[in-house]
Amino acid sequence: MKIFNTLNGGVEEFSPLDPAGKQVRMYVCGPTVYDDAHLGHARCYITWDVLYRFLKFLEYDVKYVRNVTDVDDKILNRAKERGETPTALAERNYVSFAEDMSALNVLSPDEEPRATQYISHMLDGISTLIAKGAAYAAPDGSVYFRVSAKKDYGKLSQKPLDDLKSVARVEADPNKESPLDFALWKAVPLSDANAWASPWPATGESKGWGRPGWHMECSAMNHAVFGEQIDIHAGGADLIFPHHENEIAQSEAWTGHAPFSKYWMHNGFVNVSGHKMSKSLGNFATIKTLLERYDANTIRYFLLTNHYRMPVDFNDEALQAAENWVVKAKRALNEARTALGLDLTAVQQQVCASFSALQALPHSVDKQNFVWLCNEMMEDLNTPKALAKFNDTLGHLRAAALNSGSIAGTPVVADLPSAFQMAVSMLTLLGFDLGLFLNEASAKADLPLDDIQQLIAARKQAKADKNWPQADAIRNQITEMGLKILDNKDGTTSVEKDGLEVARV
RNA sequence: GGCGGCAUGGCCAAGUGGUAAGGCAGGAGUCUGCAAAACUCUCACCCCCAGUUCAAAUCUGGGUGCCGCCUCCA
Incomplete structure (x- = not known):
């Protein structure tokens, strides 16, 4: 399949690092659990959910890791405001996030490492970076990455180093050698709620205390879970700079191996009236709020009718249009299900779960349609076109189930059982919840x-x-x-x- | 200011140089007591200008507009 690789700025044929071409190591930047997740998060995790499902459908041996950032200034500040411990706040929001993902029918990753479980691994990585001259401990006990030590810094975000230097908006920090250098470890007083012992004491103290910089956790967790290199690293487009740029710098300097990740994929934003939906702008719709009005399939359809890299504008008219589609699809699917006399379990058992299984099926118009759908998915996850293919089959389903015998003037050669099997298989591949379509109970x-x-x-x-x-x-x-x-x-x-x-x- | 992206029918949206997928909404019709549902038919020359080409929404150059990143952010 082909995917757009931010690292090289173009669409490339996907080929995993594994010499056998089978194993795929996929890492997605997970949420910072300081608040409820919003539609922007839904878009991100639904996009990578679709990628995960499709790679498995293509029979790659995928290991999907999505981290949880449970140590962060926002968490600490929020916890302080609410008078609760950072750990409790993070846990509560993690549970909320997990509920949302489950409600949206997003598959669980194979592993979900949490930053706080990898502090010692981060400390190891930071020590290695210092030993290699790629990082330095400042007098206050903080440790910074020395950007000048990484000659190709800026390769992901395509930002020329000179340019970054000239426009650096970061306030001059006396602890840094250069304004571009970023924190691997932030020194904090021992009195701080979330502090870990470090080998880098502040001047005049015998022992250091601090907490990790944001970027370091992902490098450490990748290193611990996957090793030195991975195949796909994905996340929201806002993470390209500085987060992913810095991850690359750290990880490659740490291991001496490049690329840290062969492919970098980024999803576009959800906009509201043309502007990015974000916590800081306060214009967000939480997933929980949305689920009160629209079901998970409606939200997924709304998102998947847009290509994942394009911005998508959130508004009730668009969600309503998606809901109208869902209701029509439900009607056709249930008409067919009833005609075939299948219950939900029987339906789920006939879902075609892999591309080779699909190819092995006897020919039918809708099998062909599913193959076409897969071809669209292979073009950098063209879900809008894939859904158009599904709509063809949906039309066949209606025509066949209602025995009207034709669609768009063309006789339907599709048989109902095949059209139905393909329809539910397509929906499953795209991550729609069959239960919501078919569960009349x-x-x-x-x-x-x-x-x-x-x-x-x-x-x-x-x-x-x-x-x-x-x-x-x-x-x-x-x-x-x-x-x-x-x-x-x-x-x-x-x-x-x-x-x-x-x-x- | 630097870097990147986007401009397609009422709305959303795909589109690989050869006369514009799909969805939602709308119109006409079939069916129906009416309605709903379903089915049939119908609805765009693609921001502007110039260029390349037998041929451009698709390529090149120049405009205009919008957005994102450069600061925490999916």
Whole structure:
């Protein structure tokens, strides 16, 4: 497959470092757990979730690591404001984050290392960097990376060193040799809540205390979990500079091996009215808030209709359009599922989980469609085009399930079982939650099903009596319950909630 | 100021030089007591100017506009 590599500024054929071409080491910068996650985080982790799923679908042996930053100034400050310990605050927000990811149907990474578990590994790395002359301890006990020691510094963000120097906005810090140097270790007083012992005492003290610089944790965790080099390192585009640039500098200086990561991938932002959604701008919509209004599939569809590297504008109209799509898709999928007589478990069992398994299936229009979808995914995860392919199959599904026999004037040669199997397989590959599409039990929850059945029957009777005002009154009654009533061609009448059938008479 | 990105129908959005995918919304029709659902049909010459080419939304140059990074940030 091809992916856009920020490191070289272009699309490249993906080929893992593993000589056998099988193992893939993938690291994604995880959240700093100081607050609830917002839609921007959802975009980031859904994007890499799709990449993870697709690499596995291509049968790579993927090890996906996503860290948790649980030591950071924002966490410390927030904890102080709230009068709780940084550890408790971080844990609480981590749990919240995990809930959000689960609700969004984002797969768990294979490992989720936390920064605080790797302090000693960071200290080792920093010591090595000092020994190699790539870092130095300042009189106050802090340690800085010596940017001048890394000749190719700036290669990821394409920032010429001279340029950075001339525009350095960083205030002159007497502890630094150069304004560009960045902290690997920040000295703090022992009285500080989150402090670890270090080998670098402040002047006049016998022992040093401090905490890690932000960038160091990722280098250390990568080193500890993966070793010296990895295949893919991903995260939000705002991390390119300085975070990822500094990670590269540290890691490559530490191990002497380059590239630290062969591919660097970055997702675009979620914007609100044209401006980046961020905590600092205060214009964010938390995932929890969004999930109150839209289901996970709606949010995923909204995000996946945009290419991951492009900015995507958040607004309720766009989410509403996505929801309309989801309801229509639900309707078609359930029509087909009902026609085939499958329950959710049976549906999940027929999901095609790998590209080779897909290729081994007998030919059908929708199998071909799925292959095309995969081809689009191989073009740097072109999910908008992939969804367009899915929509073709969705059309076939409707046509076949409703027995109308044609779509867009062309006879459908697809058979229903194949179209359905391919549709659910495509959705699964893209990380949609089949349960939300097909689980009518959840839709039925809390509904007075008996009353609804009676209303449908009463309306049928009224229609038979040609008592139109009565029939319409009943319909309105059902509509006011937030439900939709549909008269089917076979003479039955069904009632659905959000696209899922809850009753039929 | 430096670096990077983007400008396509009412809205969102794909697009690899050869006469513009898909979604949402809209219009017309079929079906229906009506409605809904479904189906059929329908809706753009791609920011501007110049150039290269038999041929450009797609390449080159120049504009204009918007955004991001350069400071914590997915």
